[in-house]
Each structure stands twice: as C-alpha cells, then as structure tokens.
Amino acid sequence: MATSAKLEFAVQMTCQACVDAVTKALEEKDGVKSVDVSLDRGIVIVETTMPSDAVKSTIESTGRLAVLLGMGGSNQSQWGAAVAAMNVGSERSKGVVRMVQTSDETCVFEGTIDGLPPGRHALCVHEMGDISKGCSSCGEVLGAGLSEKAKGMLSELDVGKDGRAMFRLDNTDLKVWDLIGRSVIVHQGTDPNASNRLVCGIIARSSGLFQNSKRLCACDGVSIWEERDKPLAGDGRTNYPFRN
CATH class of the missing domain: 3.30.70.100 (Alpha-Beta Plaits)
Structure with a gap:
C-alpha cells in the first residue's frame, strides 16, 4: 500500500x-x-x-x-524534504522531482517531467550534483557496482505520446538527508549509461510542512501567483515548484 x-x-x-x-x-x-x-x-x-x-x-x-x-x-514530523528542478541537459525536457521522508523508513519520490520522448525511461539518483558539463558530470548511478541493483535505480517511467511522465513511488533504500547535493537523471531507455542521459537536476533542500510562509519569491520579487505562471517546459506548461 x-x-x-x-x-x-x-x-x-x-x-x-x-x-x-x-x-x-x-x-x-x-x-x-x-x-x-x-x-x-x-x-x-x-x-x-x-x-x-x-x-x-x-x-x-x-x-x-x-x-x-x-x-x-x-x-x-519533519523528517525532511528535497527537490530537483529537472532543467539541465535538454532544451525540451523540463520538470520537477520532489522527495519527502515520510518516516524513518520511507522516502517518497514524486514529480512531473514534460517533453520526454515516448517510451520507457530509467529514473535514477546519481552520485554527484556536478552539472559543470551538463548531465555527463553527475557521476554514476548511486550504488552502482555495489549490489545487483544499484539503490539509485528508482523506477522506469512510462511516457506516452504527450511526452509527460507523472509519477509517485515509495523507496526504503534512500533517505532525504543522504540525497542533498546529489542529482536525479532521466535516461533514455531502461538501461542507464553515460551516453543516454536526457535531463537532470541537482537535489536541494526544500520546504517541509509549515516551513514556507513566503508570498513573494526571493529570486525576482514576484508573487507566488505570478511565479506559478512562468513557463518551465518548452511547450508552455506552467512552472511546478515555488522557488524558495
């Protein structure tokens, strides 16, 4: 359940x-x-x-x-929350992956990514949040080579003709506090490797319950209602997170 x-x-x-x-x-x-x-x-x-x-x-x-x-x-209880803005490595693919630690055991990953090619694609946590060379500098999938299934292998996204992946999954191998500063990558196809990285984002700390009282965005001074209407994806869909 x-x-x-x-x-x-x-x-x-x-x-x-x-x-x-x-x-x-x-x-x-x-x-x-x-x-x-x-x-x-x-x-x-x-x-x-x-x-x-x-x-x-x-x-x-x-x-x-x-x-x-x-x-x-x-x-x-405030176990912690994090977010990755998926906006590196692709002009078209954009979105957000959110993480929240709902208990000591379970981390929930959820999000929406638009502009992906149709098909099944691997969603993975990678070792580093280094985007100095785009997604190629984010290191390997977290835990690769340490077990039969690397713990950074989260799920396969099933993307339809509209290019949208909306997902939510429970994970008991990863904790939010161990993810800050790493990265999330969507790989084209189900076999993640260095050559098929579609889009990525750095995992940063995010607001938990009752921790975000802002009504103006510190980035540009606009209201949260104006901020939500700023395009994030290339097809004009609106912005997903309120930037803290």
Missing part, C-alpha cells in the same frame, strides 16, 4: 463557497485521506497518496489557483 504524505498548498480563496468547492473536489478523489482548509490563511492541507501535481490540478479544476508550499509525513 502506498505511503501517504501531507501536502501544503496556498490557494486563492475568498469565501466559504471556495472552501466547499475545493473540499468537495478533493474528497471525491481516490487516494485522498483527509482535507484541512483554512480560508483565513488561504492554506489547504491534503493527506494523500496522489502526486502533488495531480492534487494541484484537482484544486485548480474548481477555478482557484494553487501553489505547493511544502510536504511532510502524515504525522507532521
């Missing part, structure tokens, strides 16, 4: 009707365990096994904008 996590969203809500609409849309989804909405603070907390982008899309289907602020374990 998939491990649930809590996701914290800032949501544009102005009245009780907004609260009711968001709550109803979320509670109708399989995989949603609980919904806690604060109209005064404009915050929605969702405990779920769904990918965060799927939850965001559900909220926005009610006509309200939503931005992911933080993630954490279902019991609200």
